[in-house]
Amino acid sequence: MPNRAVISTDLAPAAIGTYSQAIKVHNTVYLSGQIPLVPDTMVLISDDISEQIEQVFRNLKAVCEAAGGGLNNIVKLNIFLTDLSHFATVNEIMARCFDAPYPARAAIGVKALPRDALVEMDGIMVV
Numbered sequence: 001m002p003n004r005a006v007i008s009t010d011l012a013p014a015a016i017g018t019y020s021q022a023i024k025v026h027n028t029v030y031l032s033g034q035i036p037l038v039p040d041t042m043v044l045i046s047d048d049i050s051e052q053i054e055q056v057f058r059n060l061k062a063v064c065e066a067a068g069g070g071l072n073n074i075v076k077l078n079i080f081l082t083d084l085s086h087f088a089t090v091n092e093i094m095a096r097c098f099d100a101p102y103p104a105r106a107a108i109g110v111k112a113l114p115r116d117a118l119v120e121m122d123g124i125m126v127v
Helices: 049-066 084-097
Strands: 004-007 022-025 028-034 074-081 104-109 119-126
Touching: 028 049, 028 074, 049 084, 049 119, 074 084, 084 104
Parallel strands: 074 104
Antiparallel strands: 004 022, 022 028, 028 119, 074 119
């Protein structure tokens, strides 16, 4: 097994299952899925999709920073949406959170997400 480090921060929601917020192997960081939980309360930020997307990016950013990087170090981003009609909103908010060149990404429509979230994202980061 390669040398790996667990990445953890109180600035992102605590894991709600048997997983780590992220795992770092050499210079690659595997980011677990983040939903729009507010770290202090572990409650969804709101029912508004824009607020949920922004909270997910804040959560991802906190984990990225704990691993020694930032959102712009993400090379692959997976976006899970319960309603793909929100994809334009994801693009709009993502354009404010990232600098070009943007990461490779996938957008996947799913039936449901933990805690009835509307969006979840995970990714791979290189630092």
